[in-house]
Amino acid sequence: MAKQSFTKFWDALTNKKEAQARAELVLKAINKYHKNSKTILELGTGIGAVLVNFPKQYQLSGLDIKLEYVDICRKKIPKGNFYVMSMHNFKLKNKFEIIFSVYDSINFLKKFNHWKSTFKQVEIHLNKDGLFIFDMYTLKALKDFKSKPANISKFHLGYITDKPTIKRNTLIWNFNVFEQLKNDQYQLHEYKFKESIYSIKKVNKALSKHFQILDMKSLEEGRRVLIVCRKKYKH
């Protein structure tokens, strides 16, 4: 088994239409609840697959815990501002009208206290009336993924298999990439991504300290939910 960064394969594995659909969901919420906003920050921006779909009128920023991903964002979106930080304790000089996080980036946080501190940091970095929009896996994902069979697919660098395993509230994605070499040889690369999943009730309770929840949209047969909230007005 070789230790090869996942970055090498991620772009090739990205379904650009799905990333565009994630951007459209966020843009729909922005148009409904904060139409004339300009400044946007994405938490857990990865390789910028979602942000590249945003129209030019927006001033884009993103942060991710991995420098390699942030470097790719900087190349893809030269006018954007990108930071290597964790969403649970990020500190920036600027405030934003919109902060969002999609494709379950928030589920990558290792403990629930980090969800709480993320919500606090988001509130601090939002302007008055600013929106926080994010998606997360639900408890239904834990239940459904328990019996999900392994999946194999071909892509232009080789093959990839994925099989989730569940341990209590932890979902572990096991990815095996069989990278095609010369002479029909394949190199195996193994990756594990761990995500923690909590009930909507628990998350809403923590959110309600900082935000008013405006909308909740069930996605993927209830395995995912998109939550739109507004910074609470405090006297």
Ligand SMILES: C[S@@+](CC[C@H](N)C(=O)[O-])C[C@H]1O[C@@H](n2cnc3c(N)ncnc32)[C@H](O)[C@@H]1O
């Ligand atoms: C599933 S990817 C989603 C990427 C992107 N939002 C998209 O929709 O394509 C999750 C991302 O969250 C990032 N991430 C994980 N933990 C993080 C943390 N504590 N702070 C910021 N980003 C984090 C990972 O490095 C990864 O890029």
